[in-house]
Amino acid sequence: MLGIRRRHRGRALIRRGAALLRDLVFPPRCAACDRPLAPGGADRLCGACRSEVRAVTPPCCTACGEPFHGPPGTGHLCGRCLRQPPPFAAARASFRYEGPVRVLLQRFKYRDDGHAFRALCELARAAPAPDLPPPDLLVPVPLHPARLRERGFNQALRLSRRLFPGVPAAPGLLRRVRPTPPQARLPLDERRRNVRGAFAAAGPPPGDGRILLVDDVMTTGATLAECARVLRRAGAGEVYAYAAARAVRG
Numbered sequence: 001m002l003g004i005r006r007r008h009r010g011r012a013l014i015r016r017g018a019a020l021l022r023d024l025v026f027p028p029r030c031a032a033c034d035r036p037l038a039p040g041g042a043d044r045l046c047g048a049c050r051s052e053v054r055a056v057t058p059p060c061c062t063a064c065g066e067p068f069h070g071p072p073g074t075g076h077l078c079g080r081c082l083r084q085p086p087p088f089a090a091a092r093a094s095f096r097y098e099g100p101v102r103v104l105l106q107r108f109k110y111r112d113d114g115h116a117f118r119a120l121c122e123l124a125r126a127a128p129a130p131d132l133p134p135p136d137l138l139v140p141v142p143l144h145p146a147r148l149r150e151r152g153f154n155q156a157l158r159l160s161r162r163l164f165p166g167v168p169a170a171p172g173l174l175r176r177v178r179p180t181p182p183q184a185r186l187p188l189d190e191r192r193r194n195v196r197g198a199f200a201a202a203g204p205p206p207g208d209g210r211i212l213l214v215d216d217v218m219t220t221g222a223t224l225a226e227c228a229r230v231l232r233r234a235g236a237g238e239v240y241a242y243a244a245a246r247a248v249r250g
Helices: 002-025 047-052 079-083 099-111 114-126 145-151 155-163 188-195 222-233
Strands: 090-096 137-140 174-176 199-201 211-218 239-246
Touching: 047 099, 090 099, 090 114, 099 114, 099 211, 099 239, 114 155, 137 155, 155 211, 155 239, 174 222, 188 222, 199 222, 211 222, 222 239
Parallel strands: 090 239, 137 211, 211 239
Antiparallel strands: 174 199
16 A cells, blocks of 8 residues: 555656646746746636636526626526516526636637636636536537537537536537527627527437536527527426626626
């Protein structure tokens, strides 16, 4: 037993030495702003960027998760969800889509930047857990096949596997059957029309457990709402939604 422990300690020292040597040859840089980091450290973000990361914290809408202004307390429905209740039971996000989080997501999504992806996942795992019930099945928001060929990967699928390890994923349960223009610059009503009919279910969900839709960014929630609507029509029971970050009004 003593010999095994010594071998483990020796291997750990070798790994740390190799990491330090690698950092000396290829100095580590912040995954968001590219500032140099101290060799041998565990951080992927510099102190300045880390201080600018803003988590989504209560109070927030109990349905869509939109934060409210004011002291922490019990949430309630926002005006938008009162006027038109969403088809998902609740949606939550870890961070505000701004500053370093925005940079990390864009570098991961559009450049396939593994350093940015790992930094984002480490932030999300260290953030307060979203107040959602434990999921039984993960359904990443799908890309249209043409976009998937262009990008080479589905960012929602990668996030779901990294952030919810141990929960089975069903990436084929939803299909994007119609390509849509980017949502970023469209008003709310146009976003809803943009994604209407863009998704289809490949069949009824397996079992009757809780489904968690996963996406990288939630802006108005139109995409997640349409996905939830399609799953509900296919026979899903409880459908929840999670995004790594969300745009916050005001």
